[in-house]
Amino acid sequence: ERERGGMAKESSSVPCTPLLKDELDIVIPTIRNLDFLEMWRPFFQPYHLIIVQDGDPSKTIKVPEGFDYELYNRNDINRILGPKAACISFKDSACRCFGYMVSKKKYIYTIDDDCFVAKDPTGKEINALEQHIKNLLSPATPHFFNTLYDPYREGADFVRGYPFSLREGARTAVSHGLWLNIPDYDAPTQLVKPRERNTRYVDAVLTIPKGTLFPMCGMNLAFDRELIGPAMYFGLMGDGQPIGRYDDMWAGWCTKVICDHLGLGIKTGLPYIWHSKASNPFVNLKKEYKGIFWQEELIPFFQSAVLSKECTTVQKCYIELSKQVREKLGKIDPYFTKLADAMVTWIEAWDDLNPPTVAAEVPNGPAKGK
Numbered sequence: 001e002r003e004r005g006g007m008a009k010e011s012s013s014v015p016c017t018p019l020l021k022d023e024l025d026i027v028i029p030t031i032r033n034l035d036f037l038e039m040w041r042p043f044f045q046p047y048h049l050i051i052v053q054d055g056d057p058s059k060t061i062k063v064p065e066g067f068d069y070e071l072y073n074r075n076d077i078n079r080i081l082g083p084k085a086a087c088i089s090f091k092d093s094a095c096r097c098f099g100y101m102v103s104k105k106k107y108i109y110t111i112d113d114d115c116f117v118a119k120d121p122t123g124k125e126i127n128a129l130e131q132h133i134k135n136l137l138s139p140a141t142p143h144f145f146n147t148l149y150d151p152y153r154e155g156a157d158f159v160r161g162y163p164f165s166l167r168e169g170a171r172t173a174v175s176h177g178l179w180l181n182i183p184d185y186d187a188p189t190q191l192v193k194p195r196e197r198n199t200r201y202v203d204a205v206l207t208i209p210k211g212t213l214f215p216m217c218g219m220n221l222a223f224d225r226e227l228i229g230p231a232m233y234f235g236l237m238g239d240g241q242p243i244g245r246y247d248d249m250w251a252g253w254c255t256k257v258i259c260d261h262l263g264l265g266i267k268t269g270l271p272y273i274w275h276s277k278a279s280n281p282f283v284n285l286k287k288e289y290k291g292i293f294w295q296e297e298l299i300p301f302f303q304s305a306v307l308s309k310e311c312t313t314v315q316k317c318y319i320e321l322s323k324q325v326r327e328k329l330g331k332i333d334p335y336f337t338k339l340a341d342a343m344v345t346w347i348e349a350w351d352d353l354n355p356p357t358v359a360a361e362v363p364n365g366p367a368k369g370k
């Protein structure tokens with residue numbers, strides 16, 4: 001009998017020790033109301049929220065009582081960034097990356113407002129934030145695959161044949177969570193399988209091996225902002241752009257290339273959230289249309305991207321990548337030249353708001369297993 005997860009009912013209160021209470025911000029992009037927070041209250045209330053209100057800034061977004069938050073609408077983004085605001089998408093969930101930029105914390109968790117608390121096969125409510133924090137605070141294994149999954153997890157370990165020289169692992173930069181109920185399918189798949197629901201709960205956390213790209217979904221995602229924040233630019237989408245629903249994919253591909261270069265790890269798997277709302281597949285098809293054939297050229301670009309050894313900080317890696325985007329992808333469509341410019345603007349804006357106190361050199365030491 002396949003293990004099945006489900007959606008939790010609104011819970012009264014679940015005591016949880018708020019790990020990283022003052023070192024983590026929760027970033028929520030929204031065009032809707034934030035009632036979903038009621039269900040997350042036991043897990044999220046101790047944390048500071050950064051709400052990025054998309055769309056019409058004159059609309060008032062009601063935040064449930066008792067949450068500590070800051071809210072930014074488009075007027076705020078324009079006021080804070082001035083002309084550099086052009087790199088932040090409008091009328092697309094990609095706007096969430098503004099929250100990463102204004103945060104002052106070491107960790108970020110971002111979640112969509114149609115994602116709810118899921119239940120594991122035992123019926124226990126899943127504290128997704130707690131699991132992401134565990135993922136981020138334990139090492140990753142990008143340089144040698146452990147067949148018994150996460151070796152740092154209680155009750156597991158490295159298996160026979162795993163080199164001891166590699167068991168220290170790599171620092172974890174990203175924790176990519178998954179979704180029960182509505183899976184993050186692209187529009188063609190959604191159209192072919194409109195009623196497919198994900199009921200499969202896989203009790204595993206895996207490190208994505210070095211040299212392998214992956215499709216990063218922004219719905220249930222956490223990362224170490226000090227390690228990889230400047231790479232988490234959710235590419236130009238939405239209003240005035242020829243493409244949508246590739247913002248998180250773009251960030252994931254850039255981030256993975258940079259993590260591989262800097263010897264950092266990315267994990268995927270637990271925790272699950274319950275994704276409740278399927279966005280309109282026809283609207284999604286229009287947004288994704290160009291991306292579906294462009295990505296056949298983008299993937300080989302990222303697979304063959306090489307960063308020089310002078311790229312010792314995320315910012316330097318990202319600027320180097322933007323140059324390669326301009327040179328190699330600009331010929332696909334003028335959009336990529338615009339995106340390359342936006343990548344540079346993003347880094348400039350990031351450094352304006354986050355002046356490097358000490359050179360944020362990520363030791364680019366030879367990642368073991370190279």
Ligand SMILES: O=c1ccn([C@@H]2O[C@H](COP(=O)(O)OP(=O)(O)O[C@H]3O[C@@H](CO)[C@H](O)[C@H]3O)[C@@H](O)[C@H]2O)c(=O)[nH]1
Nearest residue numbers: 029030031032054091092093112113218219245248279
């Ligand atoms: O114009 C918009 C539309 C939506 N939002 C907010 O963004 C998230 C996601 O919105 P929604 O749940 O409607 O869309 P999904 O298709 O399920 O989103 C997933 O697909 C990808 C889209 O790029 C992305 O990885 C996932 O987010 C909600 O919080 C909306 O309120 C917005 O800010 N602006």
Ligand SMILES: [Mn+2]
Nearest residue numbers: 112114277279
């Ligand atoms: Mn959704």
